């Protein structure tokens with residue numbers, strides 16, 4: 001559903017323009033039943049070339065490793081087996097969304113269905129496919145993580161693969177494409193001015209930065225969510241909700257409420273990536289002391305209370 005929001009151009013026009021033939025998708029294709037089973041068989045036999053296999057959702061391995069909690073209707077075989085066999089004949093394999101990449105929300109808690117991601121079980125390498133798996137292209141599973149994942153990330157990944165420009169150097173250590181994983185959600189967040197002065201929101205509707213009190217981990221989460229907004233203009237933090245690091249393995253179990261910042265002695269436990277704690281503390285106390293009244297007041301309000309004042313002209 002997120003992918004259908006791809007714009008300028010839309011998904012199907014993009015595929016047409018780049019010579020990608022859309023073989024099948026359970027929600028977007030008209031083929032069902034026997035037609036799909038025949039298509040899958042032709043992929044396995046090599047009669048139909050399978051350039052890119054995209055998998056959505058985590059894969060249940062239960063009960064007892066059989067995968068029979070999730071059968072592919074009409075085939076008498078579990079999805080677990082289908083995915084393993086199709087991955088073995090695909091030139092590229094792409095996991096779409098954090099469930100397919102690392103397990104995601106369906107693996108939270110006791111995970112009774114024993115679900116895992118395609119090539120990861122949480123942050124541990126090895127899922128439905130072993131750590132050593134390489135598709136026909138020689139690449140591991142490409143992890144387009146995100147919950148949901150950004151339509152632009154999926155389309156760009158597919159086009160890069162199609163054009164042979166997504167190689168091992170273009171993916172990060174968790175196999176996420178670097179074109180989005182080299183950014184932090186914090187980059188271009190509209191609350192950056194509040195962050196600079198540690199002017200913090202106290203409630204979700206407040207304008208201030210959500211790191212200190214409301215659980216935002218945008219300074220640690222990878223993603224260009226604020227550089228490449230969703231649907232042309234949105235992002236979690238733009239909408240006033242903290243970034244919960246949905247592009248990372250095990251984000252689903254932070255061990256505290258998503259909208260709370262865990263603290264030790266009043267200091268947030270999770271500090272920005274690359275920043276030594278002592279520096280952060282020194283900068284934070286300095287910037288808090290220097291917070292302009294405008295920023296401090298607006299931070300705990302749901303609208304601008306004090307607008308920026310133009311500088312008085314010199315006489």
Ligand code: SF4
Nearest residue numbers: 186189209210216218
């Ligand atoms: S709300 Fe989050 S992403 Fe935005 S400035 Fe604050 S820490 Fe950064």
Ligand code: SF4
Nearest residue numbers: 223225236243244246
């Ligand atoms: S802002 Fe954070 S939680 Fe929201 S989509 Fe981006 S990475 Fe995921």
